[in-house]
Amino acid sequence: MKPASFILALLLAVTVQAETNQAVLKHVESLGGRVRWVSAKQEALEVDFQFSGDKVTDAEIARLPELGPIEILRLKKTSLTDAGLQHVARLTGLRRLYLEHTAITNTGLQLLAGLKQLEYLNLYQAQATDEGLLELAPKLPTLKQVHFHSRQVTAATISKISEKLPGLRVWPLPGRERARVETVLKLSETNLAEAESVMAVAEKDFKELNPLVKELKPRVDTAKKAADATHKKANSAGKSAETAKRRVVELDRKFKDADRQARAKPDDEGLKKKAAELKRQGDEARSKREELAKKYDAELRSNDVAQKLKRRLEKKFRRASNSKKVFELAKAELEAAKLQAEYARREHKALNGK
């Protein structure tokens, strides 16, 4: 670490340039403050006093400008007063200034008029109000973002500011906040209504179907067995019909052969007889096939009925046996939706109470 410390010392000389700077740095740190580089551009600094508390008073920050170009300064919860802002005003490169929970008032705020690079100003829970900002903001061309607590602003002044400086965003925005709360209330009520309708169905199912679980179980089993039986029957009828169909095709082919042979030899009575016999057999097989096809159709129909019954009963059984769980879930959903709506109503009420 020895050579490193040597280089660091050298570095100190190069970047912070003078021993006085180091004295200031030491002073900042003795107050519990931190100095960091803003990344990507190491000459710009961030000075952070947000955990120093009352150790930081107006006089303590007088030498900050000697430290280098400070872009970010955090003075949250320090003992800074308006008098201290004259030192802050000398940090003309400042882009972000944090003055939350300080005693800064509207009078002190006007000292910042020279910070032409300032983009961000945090006055949350400070003594200053939107009135002070209305006076200051037109002098700060780059200011984009300012933060207050809702106690520090009025709708009238905020709307004046946004009229004058449309590029500046100030929090809280009472108008936008109202719109947000109203939208949230409306949507939460919709969600609540939906949760209630889900609950109604779940409750009905639970009350009507859940007691039927025991009774449904044997009925489902019977229906299953019946459906299996009709399925088997239909299958075997289908097979018979298929065999009969094949027999018809086979006999038709044989008859065609015999007929062709008989036509080729018109004198051969034997061949004629054979063809006639085959035709008779074919016709017989055809009528048998029709009969079996009809039987197959009938079996299919009764199987369809049995399957439908089985499915319906199974669905009902599933719904009945799940109804308790669904009911519990619907209860949880409704409770959550109620809570959401309740919060939204309270928020709405608080807004209107102001």
Add this chain to the structure above:
Amino acid sequence: MNTHELFQRRDFLKLSAAGLLSGVSVPWFESMANAAGQVQRPRGKKCILLWMDGGPSQAHTFDPKPGGEFKSLPTTVPGIHVTEKFPKLAQCMKDMAFLRSMTTEINDHYDAKYYLHTGFRRVTNLEHPSIGSIASAFVGLPNDDMPAFVTIDAGNDKGNGGRFYRSVPAYLGPRHAPLAVQHPARGLENLKPDTRGLDRRLQLLGKGEERFAREYNLPVVNAKQAAFQRAVNLMHSPRARAFNLDNEPAAIREQYGEHRFGKSCLLARRLIESGVSFVEIFHRGWDDHEGAGMRIAARAPWMDGAMSTLILDLKQRGMLDDVLIVWMGEFGRTPGDGNGHFCRAWTSMMAGGGINTGQAVGATNENGKNPGDTITRRPITAPDFMATLCTILGIDPHQELMASGGRPMPLVDKKAKVVTELIA
């Protein structure tokens, strides 16, 4: 050596990287410039990671699909919809960004948790540091009263979600292990110093250990002493009050909600305010194998309330630019009912942090049999996500570190590409 905060080792490295010391230009500033244009960002953003353990369903949260179980709800940004269960977050869309094209290859809970926390696949011979520990090492303030990395247990719904992943600092050193808060309402239970001579006894202990520490100057000895010292510093610090939610006004506690998750979010804000750099809140029970619909419907209201309040609260306090909020799990769930694990196309969310919010990066398909099962735009892998997260927090993802045994390890996989859409 006279170490000032201003001149830490990493600054020294950065300066040398910038060519100030060696005269050689090394990529950190260039890559920062490439990734971020020429825009300056304050170094060291803080981060609140909302970890939905088990894998939340994207279709039931932030990537609604036509014909889905939940209807879609327009947000304050035209063209971006969420599901109807998130009315409050829908009003915060201008401060949020969705990453709808997460694609992460691992469908197993534990391996995916490891992958998404570290940016590396789990291997047997090396442990990788988790993002919280990385932030502790590179964003956290050394020798600060407050711990840099805190985890908060926001409770457990039904559902398993596999083995729980605990953040490990690995080769970054035990100093960067998280301080674990078991219950947000109870804070740190053993924090109150014993007034009957604790300091005296600690002094005695210190004397006893002094010689050993001098003679055996090993990392593990130093780590043990450092951990002890940190605990004692924290006990004596007035900033430790941040751990106690009773100090918060009732109205604000109510806005965050009575649910343990809401309390965790409030605690996270208090901790970030008091100097903690990285807070991970984990809520277990998003492994909805029996259908995500009704379960998320019951979970959404408290999540919606707490998260939107966190965003609005940070925003009003002017802190949102400095704090990144990340909402994610280890993967998403199958399109439709959300019954199964689904790592191919899912959604994570980032809010605040000074990034380009009010947008949805990436997209999944809307048509077909399973809308949402394919990425149609800008896939984001786990290393891409990690590189993006590091860059937003102000950590160079391309730097190389020394793992144990002198093994050089990149902080993030070298093939990772930063999601530049999120960064100015």
